[in-house]
Amino acid sequence: MSVNNVVKRCEALFEDLDFNAVKRWKAAAPGRKAIGYMPIYVPREIVHAAGMLPVGIFGGGDQMEVIQGDAYYQSYICRIPRSTVELGLTGKLDCLDGMLFPSICDVIRNLSGMWQIMFKDKYVKYFDLPQNYDDATGGSFYIHEMRTLRDDLAALGGADITDEKLKASIAVYNENRKAVRDLYAYRAQKPWQAPTSEVYLVLRAGGVLPPEDHTNLIREYLVEADREKRPQRDNARVVLTGSFCEQPPLGLIKSIEMAGCYVVDDDFQLCQSWLLDDVPTTGDPLEELSKAFLHRSTQTASKYDDRKEDKGKHLLRQVKTRGAEGVIFAAASFCDPALLERPMLQEILAKHKIPYTAFKFAENTGQMAPIREQAGTFADSIKLWSAA
Amino acid sequence: MSTAAAAKKQVIKEDAMWLQKELINRNYHEVATAHSEGRKISATFVPGNLNELLMCFDFARRLPETDALQNGMRKKSGKMIMDAERDGHSEDVCTYVKSDLGMMLQGQLGPTGEPMPHPDILLLSYTGCFTFMKWFELVRQKYDCRTVMLHVPYQGDGKINPAMRRYVVNQLKEKVIPALEEVSGVKFDIDRLREYMRESVKAEEDLVAVLQTAKHRPSPIDGYFGAVYYIGPMFTAFRGVPEATRYYSVLREEVEARLREGKGPVTPDGDHPGEKYRLVVEGPPNWTSFRDFWKMFYDEGAVVVASTYSKVGGVYDFGFRHDPEHPLESLADYCLGCYTNLNFPQRIDMICRYMDEYQADGLLINSIKSCNSFSAGQLLILREVEKRTGKPAAFIESDLVDPRYFSAANIKNRLESYFQMIKQKRGVKNEAVAA
Numbered sequence: 093m094s095v096n097n098v099v100k101r102c103e104a105l106f107e108d109l110d111f112n113a114v115k116r117w118k119a120a121a122p123g124r125k126a127i128g129y130m131p132i133y134v135p136r137e138i139v140h141a142a143g144m145l146p147v148g149i150f151g152g153g154d155q156m157e158v159i160q161g162d163a164y165y166q167s168y169i170c171r172i173p174r175s176t177v178e179l180g181l182t183g184k185l186d187c188l189d190g191m192l193f194p195s196i197c198d199v200i201r202n203l204s205g206m207w208q209i210m211f212k213d214k215y216v217k218y219f220d221l222p223q224n225y226d227d228a229t230g231g232s233f234y235i236h237e238m239r240t241l242r243d244d245l246a247a248l249g250g251a252d253i254t255d256e257k258l259k260a261s262i263a264v265y266n267e268n269r270k271a272v273r274d275l276y277a278y279r280a281q282k283p284w285q286a287p288t289s290e291v292y293l294v295l296r297a298g299g300v301l302p303p304e305d306h307t308n309l310i311r312e313y314l315v316e317a318d319r320e321k322r323p324q325r326d327n328a329r330v331v332l333t334g335s336f337c338e339q340p341p342l343g344l345i346k347s348i349e350m351a352g353c354y355v356v357d358d359d360f361q362l363c364q365s366w367l368l369d370d371v372p373t374t375g376d377p378l379e380e381l382s383k384a385f386l387h388r389s390t391q392t393a394s395k396y397d398d399r400k401e402d403k404g405k406h407l408l409r410q411v412k413t414r415g416a417e418g419v420i421f422a423a424a425s426f427c428d429p430a431l432l433e434r435p436m437l438q439e440i441l442a443k444h445k446i447p448y449t450a451f452k453f454a455e456n457t458g459q460m461a462p463i464r465e466q467a468g469t470f471a472d473s474i475k476l477w478s479a480a
Numbered sequence: 481m482s483t484a485a486a487a488k489k490q491v492i493k494e495d496a497m498w499l500q501k502e503l504i505n506r507n508y509h510e511v512a513t514a515h516s517e518g519r520k521i522s523a524t525f526v527p528g529n530l531n532e533l534l535m536c537f538d539f540a541r542r543l544p545e546t547d548a549l550q551n552g553m554r555k556k557s558g559k560m561i562m563d564a565e566r567d568g569h570s571e572d573v574c575t576y577v578k579s580d581l582g583m584m585l586q587g588q589l590g591p592t593g594e595p596m597p598h599p600d601i602l603l604l605s606y607t608g609c610f611t612f613m614k615w616f617e618l619v620r621q622k623y624d625c626r627t628v629m630l631h632v633p634y635q636g637d638g639k640i641n642p643a644m645r646r647y648v649v650n651q652l653k654e655k656v657i658p659a660l661e662e663v664s665g666v667k668f669d670i671d672r673l674r675e676y677m678r679e680s681v682k683a684e685e686d687l688v689a690v691l692q693t694a695k696h697r698p699s700p701i702d703g704y705f706g707a708v709y710y711i712g713p714m715f716t717a718f719r720g721v722p723e724a725t726r727y728y729s730v731l732r733e734e735v736e737a738r739l740r741e742g743k744g745p746v747t748p749d750g751d752h753p754g755e756k757y758r759l760v761v762e763g764p765p766n767w768t769s770f771r772d773f774w775k776m777f778y779d780e781g782a783v784v785v786a787s788t789y790s791k792v793g794g795v796y797d798f799g800f801r802h803d804p805e806h807p808l809e810s811l812a813d814y815c816l817g818c819y820t821n822l823n824f825p826q827r828i829d830m831i832c833r834y835m836d837e838y839q840a841d842g843l844l845i846n847s848i849k850s851c852n853s854f855s856a857g858q859l860l861i862l863r864e865v866e867k868r869t870g871k872p873a874a875f876i877e878s879d880l881v882d883p884r885y886f887s888a889a890n891i892k893n894r895l896e897s898y899f900q901m902i903k904q905k906r907g908v909k910n911e912a913v914a915a
Contacts, residue, residue, distance in 0.1 A: 205824025
C-alpha cells in the first residue's frame, strides 16, 4: 500500500462520525463490546483485557453541525462537550457500551454526570487520576480506581479480567507506544517526509482501531512514508502545544504547515504517548500501570506539577530533543487547563529565549487565513532570528 | 455629607452582619501584620477549607476567593482583571484568578486597603474546582510560595467510598500536616484540632437552623443574598473560632425572633416588602453589582428560600458535622462532600429536594461565566428540575467579579418575565383547583 493509500484509509476513519470501524469490529464476533474514552489518558489496557475495544471520542470536529448539543451549553463553554453530546443524541455513539471520562477539567467532569442522566442504559465512569504521586497514597487510590474499572468491565463483559489477560494487554500497548514513539522520532528527523497532517491522521486511527491493527498501521506508514521522495523545505521547526483535549480541525494543522512550519512535536493524542516507556509485564499489572502513571508519564496542564521547578520541563525537553526553534500555543477557546497553563509556560520559554506565538481555535474553526498569517509571520521571524 | 455617603449610611444591616464585618476586618488586619509579628500566612480555598487544621499551626489565614469577591463588592476587581489580562492571562478564564493576580500586580494591597503579603504556604485543597490547581501554580510561579496539594477525589459515582476517604486522610498525614509543620514551625497537636472541631459543630448546628428557617412562610431570611453573609464566617477563616460560634448564636437568635414575629428577610433597604415568590437559586452570585442584583428580587417580592451556593464551602443541612472523635476522617468527608464535588445526579436531587422542602415556586440558575465547575451542564439541570418538579425554571448569566459581564437591564427583564411566568402558572393551578 502506498503512503497515499495508508493516509486515505486513516482519513476515512477520521471522517467517519458514524464509527463504522467500531461497528464492524463488534459485528465480527458475537458479544463484543466497545468503550469510549475522552481525551488525555485512561489505561486502555484494562478495556482491552476485558476483550473490549477502547474508542477515543474527540468531539465532532468541523464536519458536524451541532444543533442539539448547543442547547446544553452556554456560549462560554468550549466546543468538545457540545459536539460530544450531539454525537450521543444523534445516535452516533450507540455502538458504544460505555464511556469513560478522565479527570481533564470541570467541563468533562460534569459531562460524566450529564451522561449518566442522558444515557441511562450505558456504563459511565468518571475516571479520577491521582494528583498525588506517592505510591502508597496516590498509587493506592489509583489502583483502587483501576480495580473498580476492572470489576465493572468484567461484570459488563461477563468474564473475569485476569492478571494474565492484563499483562498480555500491557504488552500489546507497549508495542503500540513504541510504534508511536518511533513515529514521533521519525517525524522529528524528517518532517518533510512525514508531515503532521498525515501523522495526525495516523494517530487518530488509533482511536477506533484495535491496538494491534494500529501498531501495524503505524509501521506500514513509516515504511511507505520513507519510500516517498518529498521535497525538503526551509521551514521553521516548531512544537505545537495546548491541543490535548479539543482537537484543532485538520485544516488548521495543514495551514500551519503551509505557512512554513514543520510541527516536530505536539500533544494532540496524549493517551497514546502518555506513558513514557514500557510498562513491565511482570509483577502485579495494576501496580505496574500505577507506577508508570505516577513516575514515568508526561506532563500536561491537567496534571499537577508537584514542584515549581518541574513546570515546563516536558515542553523544554520537547524543544530540545526535537530540535525545535519555537513553540506554538494552540489552545481551544475556553479551555481552562490550557489557557491557565499558558502564561506559566510562556514565562519559562522566555527565560530560555525560545520564541513562541499563541492563538485559540475551536474544533470547527473555519477561517484559516488569520492563523496561516500568524504562523507564517512566526516562521519568518524564527528564520530571521536564526540567520542573525 | 455627600449623597453617596448618605446612601451608605442608610444600608440596613442585622446585628450579626456588623459582628461579621468586624471579624472580616480583623482578619485582614491579622494578615497585614502577620509577618511583622512573626506569624506565617496560609492561603487556601473556600470549598475544602481546612480552617481548623490551619489554626493548629497558628497561621494567619487568607482565602483568595474571598479577597476577590471583597474586591468585587468594592468595585476594585474590574481594573485588576484587566491588568492581569494585559499581563498575558486569557479573557476566557476565571476572573477570581485574574482579580487575585491583578491585585498582586497593583502592589499587594488587600480589599480593606491594608497590605496583603504573600502567603508562606498555599494549601491547594483541590475540591470541586479544577481551576484551583492552576491558580496556585500561577501564584507559586510568580511569587515562589511553598505549595502543598490535597487532591480530593470527585464523587463521580455519587458516593464517598472508603478508598477516597483513605486517600485524603493519607495525604493529610503524609503531605499536608508535615508541610504545615515545616513552614509554621509548630508541631501538630490532634487534640487542638479536636477542640476547634467541637467549636465548629456548635456553629454548624446554628447555621443549619438559620438556613432552614426559610422553610417557613414567610421566610425570615433570604437563602441566597442573605445567606452569603451567613456562610461568611463558616466558610472562611473563622470556622472553629469561638467568635464565630458567638456570631452564629446571635444570628440564630435574630432570625428566630424574626420568625416568631412573622417577619420576612432584612434587605439593604430595610424589611422585605412582602413575600410573593419563593425561589431556589443555583450558582454563585455576581459580586460587582451585588446590591443591585438583590434589589431586582426584593423589589418584585421574591425571596430565595434555598441556594446551592450557600453549600459551596460545605453541605451541612443533610447531617454532616465535623467529628472531633475522628478528626482527619471528618476533614476528608467534609472536603469530599462540598457542593461542587457532588456529581450531576446528586446536584439535581439536592435542588429537587430544596424545591419540595422549601415549597419553592421555581428554580433560577445564575450561570457564571468564570465558573465551569458550577456552570458546565446547568442547562441540563434546568431541564431535569423542571421535568421532575413541574415548576418553572429560568436562566440568567453574569460573572463573579468581572463588571463587564453584568448586564443589569438584561437580567432585570428576564427576572420580570420569570416572575410573570410563575404568576401565570399559579393562576392556571388555582383555576384548576377551583374547577
